[in-house]
Amino acid sequence: MLEVSDVRLGYVVDGEPHLAVGGVSFAIPRGSTTMLLGPSGCGKSTILKAAAGFLQPWSGTITVDGRAASAAPGPDRAVVFQEFDQLFPWRTVGGNLEFPLRANGRTREQARERAGHWLSVMGLDHAATRFPHQLSGGMKQRVAIARALALEPDVLLMDEPFGALDAQTRDRLQRELKQVAADTGITVLFVTHSISEAVYVGDQVVVLSTPPSDVVETLDVRGLDDPTEAAFVAAQTRLRSLLAGDEVAA
Numbered sequence: 001m002l003e004v005s006d007v008r009l010g011y012v013v014d015g016e017p018h019l020a021v022g023g024v025s026f027a028i029p030r031g032s033t034t035m036l037l038g039p040s041g042c043g044k045s046t047i048l049k050a051a052a053g054f055l056q057p058w059s060g061t062i063t064v065d066g067r068a069a070s071a072a073p074g075p076d077r078a079v080v081f082q083e084f085d086q087l088f089p090w091r092t093v094g095g096n097l098e099f100p101l102r103a104n105g106r107t108r109e110q111a112r113e114r115a116g117h118w119l120s121v122m123g124l125d126h127a128a129t130r131f132p133h134q135l136s137g138g139m140k141q142r143v144a145i146a147r148a149l150a151l152e153p154d155v156l157l158m159d160e161p162f163g164a165l166d167a168q169t170r171d172r173l174q175r176e177l178k179q180v181a182a183d184t185g186i187t188v189l190f191v192t193h194s195i196s197e198a199v200y201v202g203d204q205v206v207v208l209s210t211p212p213s214d215v216v217e218t219l220d221v222r223g224l225d226d227p228t229e230a231a232f233v234a235a236q237t238r239l240r241s242l243l244a245g246d247e248v249a250a
């Protein structure tokens with residue numbers, strides 16, 4: 001349903017073109033979660049930005065249900081970033097959810113009702129009247145996820161959403177996201193630096209090479225959610241060896 005086909009992406013720096021992504025293809029089946037993993041600077045965020053419609057591929061296509069996703073941002077895709085400051089600081093938590101819903105044509109009542117629902121799903125009922133500066137980092141990320149889900153997009157794009165959280169909060173949010181993704185059937189593209197996060201949260205992991213990147217391997221990790229299980233450990237070992245460029249150790 002989300003299909004990345006032979007995509008090349010880059011930036012123009014001081015008038016010079018710099019290729020970052022050298023020809024990447026993968027497909028995310030509807031309702032599943034794909035993790036993008038690779039060395040720093042390999043173009044994970046660049047691919048995510050293109051899927052969001054913020055960047056045009058130099059060649060190739062990114063489509064959602066056959067429509068060009070890279071043409072422009074649209075309500076069928078919502079993005080959650082790593083930064084804690086992605087919320088509107090002058091709006092309450094409830095207001096942060098309601099504002100984009102109103103901007104997308106919902107009535108005040110519809111926006112309030114839907115915001116309440118998603119705040120509840122993310123365990124934030126008690127925080128609706130607070131302002132972002134009164135929240136912990138983990139709560140801010142929960143609000144950002146609730147705000148994205150409230151728009152009921154077909155695709156949720158996440159750029160290291162838990163990267164700046166402490167380990168305990170990160171574990172909890174990974175569990176919650178996995179549960180919400182299963183409950184809603186949403187399609188997720190998730191950028192991560194963490195091998196264990198990739199195996200736990202994902203249904204498949206797309207491993208990228210150093211830039212200009214291509215796909216080294218696409219690994220199926222469906223159903224792996226117990227880090228003590230042999231299959232979980234084997235997937236981690238495989239990913240570690242791919243990232244080290246050591247394919248033999250698999």
Ligand SMILES: Nc1ncnc2c1ncn2[C@@H]1O[C@H](COP(=O)(O)OP(=O)(O)OP(=O)(O)O)[C@@H](O)[C@H]1O
Pocket residue numbers: 011012013020038039040041042043044045046047193211
């Ligand atoms: N706005 C920009 N202008 C110019 N070059 C950029 C820009 N953003 C990213 N790049 C370059 O594109 C390449 C890919 O960057 P990107 O941020 O997509 O990688 P990444 O895999 O997400 O990195 P990291 O894991 O470190 O977050 C890098 O070489 C980076 O320097």
